[in-house]
Amino acid sequence: MDQLPLETQESPSLPDNLESLKEIVSTCHLCDLAKSRKNVVFGEGDPQARLMFVGEGPGATEDETGRPFVGRAGQLLTKMIESVLQIPRSKVYIANIVKCRPPNNRVPTPQEAESCLPYLLKQIEIVDPKIIVALGATSYRWLTGDKTPISRIRGHKLPFKGRILVPTFHPSYLLRNPSKKREAYQDLLLIKELLWEE
Numbered sequence: 001m002d003q004l005p006l007e008t009q010e011s012p013s014l015p016d017n018l019e020s021l022k023e024i025v026s027t028c029h030l031c032d033l034a035k036s037r038k039n040v041v042f043g044e045g046d047p048q049a050r051l052m053f054v055g056e057g058p059g060a061t062e063d064e065t066g067r068p069f070v071g072r073a074g075q076l077l078t079k080m081i082e083s084v085l086q087i088p089r090s091k092v093y094i095a096n097i098v099k100c101r102p103p104n105n106r107v108p109t110p111q112e113a114e115s116c117l118p119y120l121l122k123q124i125e126i127v128d129p130k131i132i133v134a135l136g137a138t139s140y141r142w143l144t145g146d147k148t149p150i151s152r153i154r155g156h157k158l159p160f161k162g163r164i165l166v167p168t169f170h171p172s173y174l175l176r177n178p179s180k181k182r183e184a185y186q187d188l189l190l191i192k193e194l195l196w197e198e
């Protein structure tokens, strides 16, 4: 993957608060995804969350509503957060690698992801979570630049910008492969344990 890992990128000109950043992102035309989107999906949640989930990009329902993870995969993610981690969804922060929907839910191109990554970097900087959960291979690869398959790297506790990164399966993948829910459950138990550690 020809990419600049998020850790090495800088976004000096972006504002240091979520509201102003959201205003900028909502009118962004830095990549071609702006042409086909209905709504920009900035991200949502507790601005001081200790736990942040990063997905790949908005799907159809997210594009319609302007909210992240509200379709079927989002419902599963909410269940994972509330039933297993036992915290309300409103207490975590949820964002994506790209803020606009790739047509037909294709994987974002390197140009699209590179254009959008500084926004995510700024969100991470502002929210300052203790733990970041990379949901799926695309999220993990763009955050770290590492091509290790998600099936091998999932469930690992990795250092990331002074925080902890835990990769796991994307909820959409779990909907297509329910037998993998067991491993995702183990990852959630690790995340729960890390959250309680000081």
Ligand code: SF4
Residues within 6 Å of the ligand: 025, 028, 029, 030, 031, 032, 033, 034, 040, 098, 099, 100, 112, 115, 116
């Ligand atoms: S995907 Fe990101 S970079 Fe591309 S237009 Fe949307 S907000 Fe801008």
